[in-house]
Amino acid sequence: MAPVAALALASGLLAACGGDSGTPELVWYINPDAGGQDAVAEDCSTDDYTITTQVLPQDAGQQRIQLARRLAAGDAGIDLMSLDPPFTAEFAAAGYLAEIPQDLQQKFSEQAFESAVTAATWEDQLVVAPFWSNTQVLWYRKSFVDQTDLDMSQPVTWDQIIEAADQNDGKIGVQANKYEGYSVWVNALITGAGGQIAENTEAGNEADITIDSEAGQAAAEVIEKLASSEAAPADISVSNEGTAGTTFGSDAGSFLVNWTYIWGNYGDDRLGDDIGFARYPRTVEGEESRPPYGGIGIGVSAFSDEKELAVQALECLTSPESQAVNAEKTGNMPSSPAGYDQEAVKELFPPELIDLFQESLEAAAPRTLSPYWSDISGAIQSTWHPPSSVDEQTPEQSAQFIEDVLQGRRLL
Amino acid sequence: MTTTLSRPPADTKVADRASDRSKAENRLGQKLVAPAVVLMLLVTAWPMLQALYLSLFNYRLTAPDDREFVGLANYSTVLTDSLFWQDMWNTVLIMVVTVAVELVIGFAFAMVMHRVIFARGVIRTSILIPYGIITVVSAFAWQFAFSLNNGFVNSWLPFVEDNFNWFGDHWPAMFAIMVSEIWKTTPFMALLLLAGLSQVSEDMLEAAKVDGATWWQRLWKVILPNMRAAIMVAVLFRALDAYRIFDNIFVMTRGAQETESVSFLTYRQVIEQVQLGVGSALSVLLFLSVLLLAWLIVKLFRVDLAQARGEG
Numbered sequence: 001m002a003p004v005a006a007l008a009l010a011s012g013l014l015a016a017c018g019g020d021s022g023t024p025e026l027v028w029y030i031n032p033d034a035g036g037q038d039a040v041a042e043d044c045s046t047d048d049y050t051i052t053t054q055v056l057p058q059d060a061g062q063q064r065i066q067l068a069r070r071l072a073a074g075d076a077g078i079d080l081m082s083l084d085p086p087f088t089a090e091f092a093a094a095g096y097l098a099e100i101p102q103d104l105q106q107k108f109s110e111q112a113f114e115s116a117v118t119a120a121t122w123e124d125q126l127v128v129a130p131f132w133s134n135t136q137v138l139w140y141r142k143s144f145v146d147q148t149d150l151d152m153s154q155p156v157t158w159d160q161i162i163e164a165a166d167q168n169d170g171k172i173g174v175q176a177n178k179y180e181g182y183s184v185w186v187n188a189l190i191t192g193a194g195g196q197i198a199e200n201t202e203a204g205n206e207a208d209i210t211i212d213s214e215a216g217q218a219a220a221e222v223i224e225k226l227a228s229s230e231a232a233p234a235d236i237s238v239s240n241e242g243t244a245g246t247t248f249g250s251d252a253g254s255f256l257v258n259w260t261y262i263w264g265n266y267g268d269d270r271l272g273d274d275i276g277f278a279r280y281p282r283t284v285e286g287e288e289s290r291p292p293y294g295g296i297g298i299g300v301s302a303f304s305d306e307k308e309l310a311v312q313a314l315e316c317l318t319s320p321e322s323q324a325v326n327a328e329k330t331g332n333m334p335s336s337p338a339g340y341d342q343e344a345v346k347e348l349f350p351p352e353l354i355d356l357f358q359e360s361l362e363a364a365a366p367r368t369l370s371p372y373w374s375d376i377s378g379a380i381q382s383t384w385h386p387p388s389s390v391d392e393q394t395p396e397q398s399a400q401f402i403e404d405v406l407q408g409r410r411l412l
Numbered sequence: 413m414t415t416t417l418s419r420p421p422a423d424t425k426v427a428d429r430a431s432d433r434s435k436a437e438n439r440l441g442q443k444l445v446a447p448a449v450v451l452m453l454l455v456t457a458w459p460m461l462q463a464l465y466l467s468l469f470n471y472r473l474t475a476p477d478d479r480e481f482v483g484l485a486n487y488s489t490v491l492t493d494s495l496f497w498q499d500m501w502n503t504v505l506i507m508v509v510t511v512a513v514e515l516v517i518g519f520a521f522a523m524v525m526h527r528v529i530f531a532r533g534v535i536r537t538s539i540l541i542p543y544g545i546i547t548v549v550s551a552f553a554w555q556f557a558f559s560l561n562n563g564f565v566n567s568w569l570p571f572v573e574d575n576f577n578w579f580g581d582h583w584p585a586m587f588a589i590m591v592s593e594i595w596k597t598t599p600f601m602a603l604l605l606l607a608g609l610s611q612v613s614e615d616m617l618e619a620a621k622v623d624g625a626t627w628w629q630r631l632w633k634v635i636l637p638n639m640r641a642a643i644m645v646a647v648l649f650r651a652l653d654a655y656r657i658f659d660n661i662f663v664m665t666r667g668a669q670e671t672e673s674v675s676f677l678t679y680r681q682v683i684e685q686v687q688l689g690v691g692s693a694l695s696v697l698l699f700l701s702v703l704l705l706a707w708l709i710v711k712l713f714r715v716d717l718a719q720a721r722g723e724g
Contacts, residue, residue: 061684065683065684065686068473068474068686069473069686072473072474072476072686090474091474093474093475094474094475094476096474177668178666178667178668179666204475204478234560234575234576234577234580235560235561235577235580237577237579237580237668237669238560238577238579238580238668243561246561371474371475374684374685375685378684378685385668386580386668386669408470408485408489408690409489410489410493410495411489411490411493411495411496411677411681411690412495412680412681412685
């Protein structure tokens with residue numbers, strides 16, 4: 001019985017791979033969105049190939065796991081994939097990504113924001129084509145800021161907004177659950193103080209862990225200060241993008257650091273004219289902030305049977321026009337200034353906000369590029385969570401723990 | 413149990429005469445189960461051996477070239493790590509507390525199901541409903557119930573502040589996980605105990621009643637001793653189940669606030685961090701500890717599985 005069932009299943013799978021027409025099919029594994037990537041796939045299908053999409057799980061970590069497991073098994077059913085920046089280095093180092101020809105690499109690099117290019121580069125090669133880019137800004141309630149003496153037209157520091165919220169019964173929305181979003185915040189604070197979590201990451205698990213530095217201390221001070229102040233929301237230790245938005249929308253809402261889509265969620269209907277925006281807060285006074293970088297780059301699978309066609313398709317998929325189509329459908333903003341210049345994109349947000357996004361993207365700092373980022377990030381979450389436990393010892397402890405984890409001496 | 417022990421020794425002559433037939437039956441039986449055994453070996457023994465083999469390597473799925481043989485180093489890393497012992501303690505604590513609570517509530521439910529006269533079907537079904545719900549779904553339901561943003565537990569409990577974050581600290585989070593686990597699996601316990609209850613002879617109970625035993629005495633001296641085997645099977649099954657707790661933790665805390673169990677740790681090593689070596693070592697240890705636990709319960713409480721199945 002079992003062999004019969006297995007045979008039936010196998011032949012079914014084989015039939016599914018064949019496709020019924022003569023045109024090759026390129027399968028693009030996408031992260032779930034509101035139809036932007038589907039529309040782009042349709043627009044970019046030509047007489048030579050048809051691009052179809054397969055949806056990955058909602059959670060970025062689960063997307064990585066599914067892709068890594070398939071690629072480790074040499075799955076030829078993936079031609080193109082949407083990759084989150086923190087996993088790009090891991091996939092490139094593992095040899096899962098097909099090489100992009102130099103002329104295309106150059107084209108994509110010139111087209112995209114600097115932070116997008118940095119996030120897409122591993123060992124001096126552009127390994128994925130930047131598709132859309134996201135960044136965080138500081139959202140604030142105008143009515144709340146009016147009660148304080150803060151001047152939001154000038155850059156503000158974390159210290160200033162924590163004190164302002166503390167003294168005026170406001171709660172600050174952050175992402176501090178034990179998940180990737182917390183590493184995003186920690187990384188933004190550290191890079192904002194001119195530091196890095198790790199350097200020399202091309203050495204893989206032999207990388208230099210540099211989190212125990214002045215910048216690391218400055219980051220720990222900000223988290224400690226917020227967590228122990230009245231400005232910390234009650235749910236800070238389980239807060240994510242969604243709950244932080246809820247805090248911001250509530251009566252106690254004051255400041256929020258969050259991605260670009262907050263405007264769509266709260267900008268017009270929920271809070272009306274009360275919502276303001278500014279550059280991501282500074283970790284230390286006098287030093288430019290480095291907003292978090294997020295987004296999606298498209299990579300070609302090294303195990304694809306149609307690598308040449310897939311590389312060819314990249315050009316159309318990540319063109320400024322495609323980026324605009326995607327932005328219009330999903331609110332996920334382009335990874336290039338040319339994408340922002342498209343008429344459809346300009347209408348999505350107020351002009352000042354569009355300018356702020358572009359300025360933030362130019363200055364954004366991607367998470368440390370390392371094939372071991374998921375271990376580093378996990379080790380940070382273990383040592384920096386809950387936020388109320390963070391103190392001046394934390395950077396040193398986390399540096400030791402990250403090293404032990406990378407060397408296989410400790411469990412994560 | 414007493415009946416098993418007091419059974420007269422089998423008549424050897426009868427046994428000899430029966431042996432030819434029973435041998436033939438045994439052989440037929442073996443042939444009949446052989447295909448299933450072979451299939452089982454293929455799908456379970458092979459992965460287990462593979463895990464044993466992998467556990468001797470430092471092997472990360474996304475860095476296959478760096479794979480190296482490290483002998484038992486993974487085991488010593490795991491066994492000397494405080495995280496492993498913290499998770500082991502959590503797991504054992506969850507197991508002991510949930511099984512103990514479920515035993516009491518489950519017994520009460522079993523009594524109700526056994527004794528109920530009216531609407532028997534409806535009452536039995538409604539008691540069993542939680543067990544029919546998928547664990548992940550029940551975990552989400554309880555997470556929403558305890559949630560600070562959209563839960564109702566805080567407003568229902570008079571002695572809890574309205575902005576109390578159940579998942580913000582170790583003990584409240586463990587409490588929420590255990591409540592969810594108990595709610596979900598008590599019916600299973602009740603079902604196993606109901607089977608034991610119905611094995612207790614009404615004659616014995618009536619005899620005890622005639623002798624003037626109170627309700628409490630009948631419970632402790634007649635009912636419980638006579639369903640001992642069923643109780644122990646229920647404890648064994650539930651303990652092994654609870655020891656492998658995963659879904660509730662995955663959904664409710666993702667292991668935050670040190671609420672991780674050994675299964676969850678294993679999952680994170682193998683699936684999330686794709687550390688096949690150390691993850692396999694953990695799986696092997698998990699497997700061995702489950703075996704040990706089963707052996708301990710069977711030996712310490714002298715559970716006779718054959719009798720519980722009604723073969724004794």
